[in-house]
Amino acid sequence: RNYPVQQGRFITQREVDSMARVCVIGQTVYENLFNGSSCIGKTIRIRGVSFKVVGLLAPKGAQGFGNPDDIIFVPYTTAMRRLFGMDFINSISVQAVSEERMNAAYQEVENIMRRRQRLNPGQENNFRIMNQAEFVQTAEDVSRTFTLLLAGIASVSLLVGGIGIMNIMLVSVTERTREIGIRKAVGAKRRDILLQFLIEAMTLSLVGGLIGVAAGLGASYVLASASGWQVHITMQPILLAFGFSAAVGIFFGIYPAQKASALNPIEALRYE
Numbered sequence: 001r002n003y004p005v006q007q008g009r010f011i012t013q014r015e016v017d018s019m020a021r022v023c024v025i026g027q028t029v030y031e032n033l034f035n036g037s038s039c040i041g042k043t044i045r046i047r048g049v050s051f052k053v054v055g056l057l058a059p060k061g062a063q064g065f066g067n068p069d070d071i072i073f074v075p076y077t078t079a080m081r082r083l084f085g086m087d088f089i090n091s092i093s094v095q096a097v098s099e100e101r102m103n104a105a106y107q108e109v110e111n112i113m114r115r116r117q118r119l120n121p122g123q124e125n126n127f128r129i130m131n132q133a134e135f136v137q138t139a140e141d142v143s144r145t146f147t148l149l150l151a152g153i154a155s156v157s158l159l160v161g162g163i164g165i166m167n168i169m170l171v172s173v174t175e176r177t178r179e180i181g182i183r184k185a186v187g188a189k190r191r192d193i194l195l196q197f198l199i200e201a202m203t204l205s206l207v208g209g210l211i212g213v214a215a216g217l218g219a220s221y222v223l224a225s226a227s228g229w230q231v232h233i234t235m236q237p238i239l240l241a242f243g244f245s246a247a248v249g250i251f252f253g254i255y256p257a258q259k260a261s262a263l264n265p266i267e268a269l270r271y272e
Helices: 013-017 027-034 076-083 099-116 132-175 177-185 190-227 235-261 265-270
Strands: 005-008 022-025 043-046 049-057
Touching: 013 076, 022 027, 022 043, 027 049, 132 177, 132 190, 132 235, 177 190, 177 265, 190 235
Parallel strands: 022 049
Antiparallel strands: 005 049, 043 049
């Protein structure tokens, strides 16, 4: 899987055959255990078993949902016998020599596995082979599902928040009836009252959006710090969030604003 060694060497076939207790570690493991000091020739313990470090992998950086630097390679024979107590291998990773040879490599692996499993022509495979395209498709399907789920949650949240803003503005209109009557009596036009309450509703919504964006940014950095992922923040989703907030405020503020602007100034001044 193309893991270049930065220091030391990789595991040899002799060490695999002899079930040697040697290992090659990734950059994250190195930083956590050795903190910048030399690791070659040192001993680490995995599940109570001592392993000698013979190599350090070059950094690869976080990729997708995993961290390829947070890894330790040991001879598979050693892992089967000394770490897991197994007499079989449940998965094998294979890398094609080039992208053009991927389908050929897929077919060759399938033929080898069918021979090893002694499957006759026509029998279904009792194993599964996944290539990179299938992994990408699976990741896209999961991402699409999460996107739809989050969109549903966001829609419900916007609806509930919008109804809350509308209720607050309706209460505000009721409590400020005399104020509205006085403003109209001294010359305020209907559109002035309408604009005033629309701006107030939009301001409430934007404040909520600001709190949501701040909470989202904080949660992103906390999760990134805990998981070791890198966070890349762009302005486009932030501006989109504020745009939606303003739109929700205006949409759900129209009815209270129209109700306020339609008040009769004489009746409003009589309101107690």
